[in-house]
Amino acid sequence: MKIQESAENYLETILVLQKKNEHVRSIDIANEMGFSKPSISEQMKKFRENGYINVDGNGYITLTDKGIDVAEKVYERHEMIAQVLMDLGVDKETAYQDSCRIEHVLSDTTFSCIKQYYLSNKK
Incomplete structure (x- = not known):
């Protein structure tokens, strides 16, 4: 499946x-x-x-x-992307709505790079 x-x-x-x-x-x-x-x-x-x-x-x-x-992979993406968007100034509701769409289309490579960048630059 x-x-x-x-x-x-x-x-x-x-x-x-x-x-x-x-x-x-x-x-x-x-x-x-x-x-x-x-x-x-x-x-x-x-x-x-x-x-x-x-x-x-x-x-x-x-x-x-x-x-x-599967669920944890999607959940991690959802939460991480929403947090990045909120840190960029997007309101919480919009960040979570957009994150829900973005999480499904990002490749593992792209998400990994975003995650690594975000975590290494978060203060």
Whole structure:
């Protein structure tokens, strides 16, 4: 399964919800992302079949190691890019909105260079 931008957003959302709450259910993801429960259920089925999540008997969703790898990569990009934009003077809301789009199109090489530059020049 090739991970598309929307799938990355789903996995990142699950990671963020897991950081906030003990348990994550499909309805929590639907509420957070503003999508319908059937859309979420369909995507969760694909993730489960492809080894990105586990769903227990109570309907609680957890990321597998494979899912965590993708989610943490996207989350790191999202947070780092938003911080760089805010440091450049972009307001927080716009920085996070723009970061959410930028994070998916940057190559690993470009992101690595941005991260290295930012961290070495941050005071």
